Amino acid sequence: xxxxxxxxxxxxxxxxxxxxxxxxxxxxxxxxxxxxxxxxxxxxxxxxxxxxxxxxxxxxxxxxxxxxxxxxxxxxxxxxxxxxxxxxxxxxxxxxxxxxxxxxxxxxxxxxxxxxxxxxxxxxxxxxxxxxxxxxxxxxxxxxxxxxxxxxxxxxxxxxxxxxxxxxxxxxxxxxxxxxxxxxxxxxxxxxxxxxxxxxxxxxxxxxxxxxxxxxxxxxxxxxxxxxxxxxxxxxxxxxxxxxxx
Amino acid sequence: xxxxxxxxxxxxxxxxxxxxxxxxxxxxxxxxxxxxxxxxxxxxxxxxxxxxxxxxxxxxxxxxxxxxxxxxxxxxxxxxxxxxxxxxxxxxxxxxxxxxxxxxxxxxxxxxxxxxxxxxxxxxxxxxxxxxxxxxxxxxxxxxxxxxxxxxxxxxxxxxxxxxxxxxxxxxxxxxxxxxxxxxxxxxxxxxxxxxxxxxxxxxxxxxxxxxxxxxxxxxxxxxxxxxxxxxxxxxxxxxxxxxxxxxxxxxxxxxxxxxxxxxxxxxxxxxxxxxxxxxxxxxxxxxxxxxxxxxxxxxxxxxxxxxxxxxxxxxxxxxxxxxxxxxxxxxxxxxxxxxxxxxxxxxxxxxxxxxxxxxxxxxxxxxxxxxxxxxxxxxxxxxxxxxxxxxxxxxxxxxxxxxxxxxxxxxxxxxxxxxxxxxxxxxxxxxxxxxxxxxxxxxxxxxxxxxxxxxxxxxxxxxxxxxxxxxxxxx
Numbered sequence: 001x002x003x004x005x006x007x008x009x010x011x012x013x014x015x016x017x018x019x020x021x022x023x024x025x026x027x028x029x030x031x032x033x034x035x036x037x038x039x040x041x042x043x044x045x046x047x048x049x050x051x052x053x054x055x056x057x058x059x060x061x062x063x064x065x066x067x068x069x070x071x072x073x074x075x076x077x078x079x080x081x082x083x084x085x086x087x088x089x090x091x092x093x094x095x096x097x098x099x100x101x102x103x104x105x106x107x108x109x110x111x112x113x114x115x116x117x118x119x120x121x122x123x124x125x126x127x128x129x130x131x132x133x134x135x136x137x138x139x140x141x142x143x144x145x146x147x148x149x150x151x152x153x154x155x156x157x158x159x160x161x162x163x164x165x166x167x168x169x170x171x172x173x174x175x176x177x178x179x180x181x182x183x184x185x186x187x188x189x190x191x192x193x194x195x196x197x198x199x200x201x202x203x204x205x206x207x208x209x210x211x212x213x214x215x216x217x218x219x220x221x222x223x224x225x226x227x228x229x230x231x232x233x234x235x236x237x238x239x240x241x242x243x244x245x246x
Numbered sequence: 247x248x249x250x251x252x253x254x255x256x257x258x259x260x261x262x263x264x265x266x267x268x269x270x271x272x273x274x275x276x277x278x279x280x281x282x283x284x285x286x287x288x289x290x291x292x293x294x295x296x297x298x299x300x301x302x303x304x305x306x307x308x309x310x311x312x313x314x315x316x317x318x319x320x321x322x323x324x325x326x327x328x329x330x331x332x333x334x335x336x337x338x339x340x341x342x343x344x345x346x347x348x349x350x351x352x353x354x355x356x357x358x359x360x361x362x363x364x365x366x367x368x369x370x371x372x373x374x375x376x377x378x379x380x381x382x383x384x385x386x387x388x389x390x391x392x393x394x395x396x397x398x399x400x401x402x403x404x405x406x407x408x409x410x411x412x413x414x415x416x417x418x419x420x421x422x423x424x425x426x427x428x429x430x431x432x433x434x435x436x437x438x439x440x441x442x443x444x445x446x447x448x449x450x451x452x453x454x455x456x457x458x459x460x461x462x463x464x465x466x467x468x469x470x471x472x473x474x475x476x477x478x479x480x481x482x483x484x485x486x487x488x489x490x491x492x493x494x495x496x497x498x499x500x501x502x503x504x505x506x507x508x509x510x511x512x513x514x515x516x517x518x519x520x521x522x523x524x525x526x527x528x529x530x531x532x533x534x535x536x537x538x539x540x541x542x543x544x545x546x547x548x549x550x551x552x553x554x555x556x557x558x559x560x561x562x563x564x565x566x567x568x569x570x571x572x573x574x575x576x577x578x579x580x581x582x583x584x585x586x587x588x589x590x591x592x593x594x595x596x597x598x599x600x601x602x603x604x605x606x607x608x609x610x611x612x613x614x615x616x617x618x619x620x621x622x623x624x625x626x627x628x629x630x631x632x633x634x635x636x637x638x639x640x641x642x643x644x645x646x647x648x649x650x651x652x653x654x655x656x657x658x659x660x661x662x663x664x665x666x667x668x669x670x671x672x673x674x675x676x677x678x679x680x681x682x683x684x685x686x687x688x689x690x691x692x693x694x695x696x697x698x699x700x701x702x703x704x705x706x707x708x709x710x711x712x713x714x715x716x717x718x719x720x721x722x
Binding site for chain 2: 015017019020021022023024025027028043045046047048049051053054055056057058059060062065066069135136138139140166167168170171172173174175176177178179180181182183184185186187211212214215216218219
């Protein structure tokens with residue numbers, strides 16, 4: 001494990017409404033991981049949602065209020081860490097358009113690699129894994145190969161490249177419901193590529209995309225499990241990851 | 247008289263319904279997967295060769311923005327330069343006016359047949375149909391456009407209108423519809439091209455009038471520029487006595503040297519070629535050489551209204567390269583016809599509703615939602631049109647026009663919940679009741695709008711405890 005800065009950075013966790021409500025194991029993993037790396041983590045209880053669903057579905061006025069709340073909640077922190085590329089993109093690119101002043105907000109892999117300067121976080125994850133670079137991480141944030149460099153440093157992890165990785169899984173928020181047939185056609189290709197890798201685990205930096213691909217993988221009983229990047233990075237030999245008990 | 251703007255095809259279903267039909271067409275799916283995959287790879291390679299690609303994109307964006315900001319000035323300058331060089335300029339507010347002008351000009355020549363250079367503007371206004379109604383036959387000379395015309399089909403791609411057809415289908419169309427089809431025609435591309443060449447050559451030599459669109463018009467010099475790959479366009483642009491060009495008012499560049507930027511951006515983005523094969527340029531009329539009558543019809547058809555929208559106007563930067571179609575995961579699966587317009591794909595999803603300019607047109611209003619907002623289109627756009635930004639902007643316009651709906655009520659309720667941490671926490675506790683829907687750790691069926699999700703995807707079973715509840719219990 002690489003050493004992190006001497007003085008312990010104080011970070012706020014923005015869990016995102018989806019992860020907070022449906023994937024608490026991911027948010028707990030972020031806390032475990034950041035604390036292991038020497039950060040002190042706070043979870044401001046005033047946080048709710050970044051407003052992405054509202055904004056992307058055509059309700060910018062509702063999103064505006066949520067952007068303002070976000071700014072109010074996190075204004076005092078040096079850094080906000082988010083286990084989601086698309087929510088980070090919403091905060092960074094869209095909130096200023098909605099009149100909210102920017103708050104230093106980082107997607108998890110950006111915070112680890114760019115701010116803390118680590119790629120080896122001391123993780124252990126003895127599974128065959130493939131990584132899906134989610135669209136907003138890739139194109140809005142430009143996280144590039146940061147998640148992959150983190151995964152490559154994980155002991156025991158057998159990383160298999162995902163074919164046609166950069167094509168969208170078909171989630172797109174309400175798109176998955178409004179254009180369910182097209183979304184499913186995109187999903188089926190994504191699942192085919194995931195299955196081609198022979199992986200046990202599909203990982204990504206966004207639980208929304210994982211919920212979508214995972215929902216398809218589960219429906220077809222493929223036996224491939226979606227696991228958020230944070231949970232892989234939090235897993236160690238002493239305290240290895242196990243499927244969340246729900 | 248109020249006429250329907252034919253930018254969309256009458257009777258087209260809303261996008262989700264049209265897509266459902268297209269998705270079930272296995273031949274279409276296979277043809278498109280193959281074709282878009284090939285063009286995608288080639289474009290990426292052609293663009294990767296350029297070390298200054300991002301600078302070129304910025305230059306293209308800046309030039310187009312300059313034109314759009316001062317459109318009135320440049321249009322008048324163009325009108326003067328074209329007129330000075332012996333051309334005649336006509337102004338058309340909408341499709342009906344443009345069609346009327348073109349039909350009148352053709353009639354004045356006494357011709358009852360015209361040859362056409364592939365043109366999006368004339369497709370947008372439904373010119374062929376208008377000419378036919380006026381007793382003039384319009385013959386498409388671009389190979390793909392000819393395939394569409396002979397097949398009584400609709401174009402499904404901006405650059406490759408017959409992309410949804412494979413070669414055996416094209417052979418069938420030729421055998422069925424081409425009057426002078428050679429015996430024993432095979433489905434070899436060379437054979438098909440030869441058949442089209444022989445068919446068209448006769449038309450080029452007899453046609454007295456040609457109709458074209460324009461890729462660019464230089465305001466300073468009055469020069470019109472058409473890019474094509476086959477040489478058929480050049481036949482049309484040089485052989486007939488009369489040339490009529492229909493051009494959207496946004497197609498201007500200020501000066502001759504500005505073409506340098508676009509002649510690099512366009513070929514690599516559209517056909518993955520380093521240099522465009524046939525670039526034709528003409529300036530007014532040259533005595534004794536080429537068409538001796540030149541008419542330029544400047545078409546508005548919703549463009550001024552689009553220009554008035556601060557966010558939406560960037561769609562007018564489009565140079566019709568179709569790179570966004572080729573990288574779009576939605577287009578690749580649904581094809582172009584699902585968009586119900588001559589402008590399909592991501593650019594169509596933002597351009598069509600603006601040109602239609604009727605927020606109550608349900609088909610057009612469904613187009614901005616035909617995207618997962620993956621952003622692949624913005625990444626490749628040579629003039630940096632932020633398509634996802636315009637999509638969300640137009641979604642908001644559609645939502646406003648629709649007024650109160652079950653969705654708007656649900657969205658307002660969700661916002662009300664998210665606006666208060668305590669309400670949000672109570673909603674989270676309620677969500678845990680969804681655990682009751684699970685069987686063997688899976689939720690496979692949801693009621694209401696959720697059914698569209700569970701038609702193909704399971705839903706995660708909510709945990710016993712949210713993260714927030716865990717934090718309060720352990721860290722609070």
